[in-house]
Amino acid sequence: MQSDIADVHHPVFEIADLHPLFIRKMPFWKRTFDILCASMGLLFLAPLFLLISILIKIVSPGPVFFKQERVGYGGKRFILYKFRTMKNNTDTSVHKEYLSELINAEDCFRGTNACTIMKKIENDSRVIPFGNFLRCTSMDELPQLINVLIGEMSIIGPRPPITYEVDQYQNWFRDRFDIVPGLTGLWQVSGKNNLTYHEMIRLDIQYIRTHSFWLDMKILLLTPFVIINAIKDSYQN
Helix, strand or coil: CCCCHHHHHCCCCCCCCCCCCHCCCCHHHHHHHHHHHHHHHHHHHHHHHHHHHHHHHHCCCCCCEEEEECCCHHEEEEEEEEEEEEEECCCCCCHHHHHHHHCCCCCCCCCCCCEEEECCCCCCCCCCCCCCHHHHHHHHHCCCCHHHCCEEEEEEECCCCCCHHHHHCCCHHHHHHHCEEEEECCCCCCHHHCCHHHHHHHHHHHHHHHHHHHHHHHHHHHHHHHHHHHHHHHHHC
């Protein structure tokens, strides 16, 4: 019987010279908040999960869910879940090349042509019908509530990078692993796809150094507005 999860495997690797602050534990209030949000989200969004699953099955052969190895807290690898928005067994070479361009771009000053922002790959033939809508609204990320519930992710935090993305990391990028990764974070509500990769990293590190209950609440409240603006932009384009 065919599994309803698409699997992507990458070579095993080790991250050396981890920062000693990796021994820090998640605050009790943050973990409690994550469990409450993830539990209620999975319960109340169950009908939406079912609807999205049916639509994916109708428009594209293959599994409903996509799973991918990511790098999280302390450099530990885990399996991240998404609703599948691309054709099954798609080639990752295009995405690898795109990430390489973003990561290896020199730091730039705003207002120059040298800046490479993190916009989505346009006219991507790998995306299934209504896949762009799921991605634009971030509904493809909803299955990560499971990752949050079991403690691999948090509601708020840096996005967990892909293993082949980390292979190209500069040393200072690795400070991102000093906290549990999240569904949404500071960079998402500070410009998201209008930022460069280096700007994203700096915002993630800023969050790690200054995060608090009130900052998490601010990010959580701003996230729906970011999604609404993304939907508006997609229709205008």
